[in-house]
Amino acid sequence: MDANRIWKAALVVIGDEILSGRTQDRNIAQLASWLNVQGIRLAEVRVVADDAAAIGEAVTTLAGRNDYCFTTGGIGPTHDDITVDAIAAAFGLEVVVHPRARAILESYYATRGGLTEARLRMARVPAGATLIENSVSGAPGIRLGAIFIMAGVPHITAAMLESLTGTLEGGLPVVSRTLGCWVGESEVADLLREAERGHEGCQIGSYPFFREGRVGANFVVRSVAAEAAERCVDDLAAALGALGHETVRGGI
Amino acid sequence: MDANRIWKAALVVIGDEILSGRTQDRNIAQLASWLNVQGIRLAEVRVVADDAAAIGEAVTTLAGRNDYCFTTGGIGPTHDDITVDAIAAAFGLEVVVHPRARAILESYYATRGGLTEARLRMARVPAGATLIENSVSGAPGIRLGAIFIMAGVPHITAAMLESLTGTLEGGLPVVSRTLGCWVGESEVADLLREAERGHEGCQIGSYPFFREGRVGANFVVRSVAAEAAERCVDDLAAALGALGHETVRGGI
Numbered sequence: 001m002d003a004n005r006i007w008k009a010a011l012v013v014i015g016d017e018i019l020s021g022r023t024q025d026r027n028i029a030q031l032a033s034w035l036n037v038q039g040i041r042l043a044e045v046r047v048v049a050d051d052a053a054a055i056g057e058a059v060t061t062l063a064g065r066n067d068y069c070f071t072t073g074g075i076g077p078t079h080d081d082i083t084v085d086a087i088a089a090a091f092g093l094e095v096v097v098h099p100r101a102r103a104i105l106e107s108y109y110a111t112r113g114g115l116t117e118a119r120l121r122m123a124r125v126p127a128g129a130t131l132i133e134n135s136v137s138g139a140p141g142i143r144l145g146a147i148f149i150m151a152g153v154p155h156i157t158a159a160m161l162e163s164l165t166g167t168l169e170g171g172l173p174v175v176s177r178t179l180g181c182w183v184g185e186s187e188v189a190d191l192l193r194e195a196e197r198g199h200e201g202c203q204i205g206s207y208p209f210f211r212e213g214r215v216g217a218n219f220v221v222r223s224v225a226a227e228a229a230e231r232c233v234d235d236l237a238a239a240l241g242a243l244g245h246e247t248v249r250g251g252i
Numbered sequence: 253m254d255a256n257r258i259w260k261a262a263l264v265v266i267g268d269e270i271l272s273g274r275t276q277d278r279n280i281a282q283l284a285s286w287l288n289v290q291g292i293r294l295a296e297v298r299v300v301a302d303d304a305a306a307i308g309e310a311v312t313t314l315a316g317r318n319d320y321c322f323t324t325g326g327i328g329p330t331h332d333d334i335t336v337d338a339i340a341a342a343f344g345l346e347v348v349v350h351p352r353a354r355a356i357l358e359s360y361y362a363t364r365g366g367l368t369e370a371r372l373r374m375a376r377v378p379a380g381a382t383l384i385e386n387s388v389s390g391a392p393g394i395r396l397g398a399i400f401i402m403a404g405v406p407h408i409t410a411a412m413l414e415s416l417t418g419t420l421e422g423g424l425p426v427v428s429r430t431l432g433c434w435v436g437e438s439e440v441a442d443l444l445r446e447a448e449r450g451h452e453g454c455q456i457g458s459y460p461f462f463r464e465g466r467v468g469a470n471f472v473v474r475s476v477a478a479e480a481a482e483r484c485v486d487d488l489a490a491a492l493g494a495l496g497h498e499t500v501r502g503g504i
């Protein structure tokens with residue numbers, strides 16, 4: 001096994017509410033942060049409408065070229081929740097009621113009006129799938145091989161990720177070190193490029209901002225090698241210092 | 253011309269900072285809301301890394317199947333800003349310095365240390381492109397046919413959209429009407445499905461929430477026909493009322 005192998009994941013965000021601007025997505029950032037800790041890199045994301053063909057195309061393409069593919073949204077009880085059917089159709093699988101999902105929902109709704117036909121929709125999975133625990137609201141997420149079908153409501157997504165923590169094979173976690181500086185990034189562009197070239201395995205991102213009437217930037221060094229990232233930040237701070245720019249570890 | 257034609261746009265969000273979880277994207281929701289007013293529907297979004305091949309693939313695919321394709325991010329002065337080069341390469345175009353962009357930057361930086369080599373990078377465009385005004389920070393956006401290359405910092409993106417307002421051909425704007433109700437969506441799933449079926453051209457989205465210890469949902473009716481949306485909301489409110497559920501116009 002290659003210890004330096006980079007494990008990659010993709011995310012398909014499903015929902016008209018994101019594309020209409022009604023809802024601000026929070027699952028991209030949430031999944032990205034969680035994946036970092038698992039040693040997996042979020043490589044690409046697609047946001048698609050509540051449309052079976054669009055969901056199927058996105059999931060088959062991204063699952064085919066990444067180690068893992070996550071989806072968020074469209075697994076509730078209403079008519080606009082079509083994720084399970086769309087993914088099953090894309091892979092030529094039947095949709096079946098998962099017995100344990102049914103039992104979980106029966107128990108959850110026992111004191112909440114009972115398991116209606118609409119609620120039973122949330123026990124439907126592509127044939128062969130297993131469940132992802134949901135400690136918050138009963139209805140489980142679904143795992144189909146390397147595809148993870150999760151809820152769209154961020155705190156429910158969080159509960160499903162929590163139950164997956166530590167269960168996925170990954171590589172070395174990416175560490176990031178941030179250096180803040182009250183300087184216009186265009187003044188130090190050459191210096192940044194050279195710092196990146198001089199530290200193998202490190203990537204430097206430059207994120208400008210405008211605050212308190214002044215321009216500044218945070219420079220973020222990312223690497224799977226923590227020591228290399230530290231050295232890169234040290235050298236960058238020294239180079240900026242030599243030009244008279246003070247820097248702030250951890251960012252501004 | 254078909255008055256009912258639906259105009260579609262796509263967005264490519266470019267940047268490691270989004271995929272690493274460091275930065276919460278705000279441009280998807282911002283662009284979606286702006287497009288609604290222009291009578292254009294945001295049909296799909298991709299988030300890609302600072303990687304020329306990934307940017308090129310996303311932009312050529314999405315520009316090819318939508319009326320408009322927008323990008324955000326990667327047009328600053330630093331080494332990780334590769335959007336212009338990636339798009340030019342994907343379409344087999346040279347990168348040239350745009351004379352008016354150069355003049356804008358010369359003027360902007362006249363009192364800010366002058367136009368350095370790094371800053372001049374922000375005047376580079378794919379051959380044949382025109383500029384998108386940026387009233388906030390000088391460096392313009394770029395229009396290449398139906399492709400709109402914009403900044404990643406949300407308030408600069410906003411300034412670029414502002415200068416494009418009213419200039420793009422679109423169709424009827426989508427109106428949305430929201431009805432809030434303290435009911436679990438699974439209790440009224442059938443009713444929602446029937447309301448959508450009974451009102452042609454209307455789509456109903458169901459967005460559950462948990463607040464103040466109670467479950468509720470907002471039902472959002474979307475249509476290009478304002479009257480149809482109103483009728484659909486009226487009928488939905490009446491149907492929920494008949495089951496004893498009070499509703500709140502405008503949502504909860």
